[in-house]
Amino acid sequence: DLEQFAKQFKQRRIKLGFTQADVGLALGTLYGNVFSQTTICRFEALQLSFKNMCKLKPLLNKWLEEADSSTGSPTSIDKIAAQGRKRKKRTSIEVSVKGALESHFLKCPKPSAQEITNLADSLQLEKEVVRVWFCNRRQKEKRMTPPGIQQQTPDDVYSQVGTVSADTPPPHHGLQTSVQ
Template sequence: MQNDSQQSDIENERLGLELFAENFKQRRTKLGVTQADVGAALGNLKIAGVGCLSQSTICRFESLTLSHNNMMALKPVLAAWLEKAEEVYKSKQMSGNCDNTIIPQRSDKKRKRTSIAAMEKRALEAYFAIEPRPSSEKIAIIAEKLDLQKNVVR
């Protein structure tokens, strides 16, 4: 059975984790770094026993859905990364140079989500109502008629 002191220590620890996770997310977002970027950058810190982490792990940390022990293990690692990242960010502001191992450069590889106008949407729905699984050639023809990219129609 736990006494009141142990219980309050556990509660304080839990609240500290919640505050850190929220603060971490806000500061990471302010730096313009994605969860995936954080996970990849952790491998560059050369912390013993810590390699790259997945975007999912960072997400679960921020949403407090990891186990308590995993949260406690990751907190100092993420705190070290955040401190280093903010240091790099400040020096970048002053000098214009950035250490890409800590704060990765934005790569514009990810395609923006396509917005389809109502008229185009109705036309696509009509085409696909007639033929739910059109061939690649048909998709190319539809894309050309609607002035859309083939992968958008697909």
């Protein structure tokens, strides 16, 4: 019964065009219990305790009835959804601009606020877009660097040129083959 309800709830919520965050906010405004997007997500995925699922079901059922009955006319649910946190539309960055950002990142992965402002102005982007791009790019760098290997700055790379000896094994992430 709970599984079936959770599945139907998710389908109807999506069909009505509400996000999980909208539902959580609406429950708070309508019935006094604010729930996070995470809680609604876990309800839909059946990842809450049985007791919590049972507590949440009647509230979500009431919300669905309210949402169903109000389709077509702006109601309290629509107003509540409009109050929800509005996210900025995803930014698309042109290939040439991305190349310029990458090139700057290789020289300086952590630019100052002034450098970000200058770069944003020169590329005709918002400062926040450039700042977030650098944050995301540093995170990508972290993910792509194997554990135990220190990240190198461009200066480190240039200072090591010519220091490889015949005894130095190739950087194969710990895998070595013996030559016979």
